[in-house]
Amino acid sequence: MHTKPNAPVLDSYWMPFTANRQFKAAPRLLESAEGMHYTATDGRKILDGTAGLWCVNAGHGRRQIAAAVERQLTTLDYAPSFQMGHPIAFDFAERLAEIAPGGPDNRLDRVFFTGSGSESVDTALKIAIAHQRAIGQGTRTRLIGRERGYHGVGFGGISVGGLVNNRRVFPQLAGSDHLRHTHDLARNAYVKGQPEHGAELADDLERLVALHGAETIAACIVEPVAGSTGVLVPPKGYLDRLRAICDRHGILLIFDEVITGFGRLGAGFATDYFGVRPDIVTTAKGLTNGAIPMGAVFTSRAVHDALMHGPESQIELFHGYTYSGHPAACAAGLATLEIYRDEGLFTRAAELETAWHDTLHSLKGLPHIVDIRTIGLIAGIELASRDGAVGARAYDVFVDCFQKGLLIRVTGDIIAFSPPLIIEKEQIGEIVSVLGDALKRAL
Numbered sequence: 001m002h003t004k005p006n007a008p009v010l011d012s013y014w015m016p017f018t019a020n021r022q023f024k025a026a027p028r029l030l031e032s033a034e035g036m037h038y039t040a041t042d043g044r045k046i047l048d049g050t051a052g053l054w055c056v057n058a059g060h061g062r063r064q065i066a067a068a069v070e071r072q073l074t075t076l077d078y079a080p081s082f083q084m085g086h087p088i089a090f091d092f093a094e095r096l097a098e099i100a101p102g103g104p105d106n107r108l109d110r111v112f113f114t115g116s117g118s119e120s121v122d123t124a125l126k127i128a129i130a131h132q133r134a135i136g137q138g139t140r141t142r143l144i145g146r147e148r149g150y151h152g153v154g155f156g157g158i159s160v161g162g163l164v165n166n167r168r169v170f171p172q173l174a175g176s177d178h179l180r181h182t183h184d185l186a187r188n189a190y191v192k193g194q195p196e197h198g199a200e201l202a203d204d205l206e207r208l209v210a211l212h213g214a215e216t217i218a219a220c221i222v223e224p225v226a227g228s229t230g231v232l233v234p235p236k237g238y239l240d241r242l243r244a245i246c247d248r249h250g251i252l253l254i255f256d257e258v259i260t261g262f263g264r265l266g267a268g269f270a271t272d273y274f275g276v277r278p279d280i281v282t283t284a285k286g287l288t289n290g291a292i293p294m295g296a297v298f299t300s301r302a303v304h305d306a307l308m309h310g311p312e313s314q315i316e317l318f319h320g321y322t323y324s325g326h327p328a329a330c331a332a333g334l335a336t337l338e339i340y341r342d343e344g345l346f347t348r349a350a351e352l353e354t355a356w357h358d359t360l361h362s363l364k365g366l367p368h369i370v371d372i373r374t375i376g377l378i379a380g381i382e383l384a385s386r387d388g389a390v391g392a393r394a395y396d397v398f399v400d401c402f403q404k405g406l407l408i409r410v411t412g413d414i415i416a417f418s419p420p421l422i423i424e425k426e427q428i429g430e431i432v433s434v435l436g437d438a439l440k441r442a443l
Helices: 020-025 063-075 087-098 117-134 155-160 199-212 238-249 270-274 301-305 327-342 345-361 392-403 425-441
Strands: 030-034 037-040 045-048 110-114 142-146 177-179 217-222 252-256 280-283 295-299 369-375 378-383 409-411 414-417
Touching: 045 425, 063 327, 087 110, 087 327, 110 117, 110 301, 117 142, 117 155, 117 217, 117 252, 117 280, 117 295, 117 301, 142 155, 142 199, 177 199, 199 217, 199 238, 217 238, 238 252, 295 301, 327 345, 345 369, 345 378, 345 425, 378 392, 392 409, 392 414, 392 425
Parallel strands: 142 177, 142 217, 217 252, 252 280
Antiparallel strands: 030 037, 037 045, 110 295, 280 295, 369 378, 378 414, 409 414
């Protein structure tokens, strides 16, 4: 491949979730970042409308995080977590327990560390099955997800996930099944916050209970707000109804908060925002501000304690990762939590929500837009698809916006926004201005 002088050679890197040949023919490369902006290799400033990949909640280039990681790497670069420990992992778990989803009354304060959101999901699914076995419900091995859900790329995650392209090539776990999704464009278009219609869709879990038998179902996993599938916001009452059905049938409820955790909705977690208590919560992304890969699974004490029986010498959960509780990742996480606390970032989305809603919804009526969905500091803008070319229009808008200094995210023909929580109102206006112009140019 021919490249410009001093440009990186692109052939060897097999890029994830990317049309590699298309990208390498016209690459978009970022070389530095600070605050709300990336800098491209051609020197242009790029406003980050997506917090990287939903993860840089406190903005880029945080010296406090970098310094904490440097100190940790020069003190203890790595230590095993199997039958060994190191203090910072316990310190980080305690700090997370203090801000655990749902607050102190819900006691979701037992923390298992992973290396990513995908690992968090597979960990949560395994914990759910192990818990059911521990309480004498060993026939409960079935896992229920939801159509148009995304739960990472492990075999567990794609089995309960509902994005077709994630499932076409690879086999899934036997017995997994799916609720219907909640997207109802006909009744819920252009809604700010939660839509009015669709709580009854939670009753789909009752259908699956009748089909399979409650005695076969270990857990149901949903994203409180589905992000990667195009920002699908739960209808009013939907999550409460799902919780009640799970309680009625002894099914564990798992919230995948890899995206919604750590301030994205204007509360610490979606669990707090919606006031619905799951049994297990998966997190990653904002956990370390994207600085070092890491995930964490929060479980209730009831789920955790059910496994703490038998001989004290036995391993209660035969599961873990080489990088569970990695020292440098824990250091990054602790520094990140300090920033969130000191700058009030967990509530900043709530402070900006009205301006965010109103400014994004001002795009209504521009070419190709068929829906706008907003909640917290998240937005999904759905475009009409070109005949026979689903996703092509949104991709063209994505490239146009990048050339004009704005990073957006697209999935199919849906544009998603999730900017760093440090965004200012003027930058919200800039996002809408650049996107609006791109939509007017789009074919």
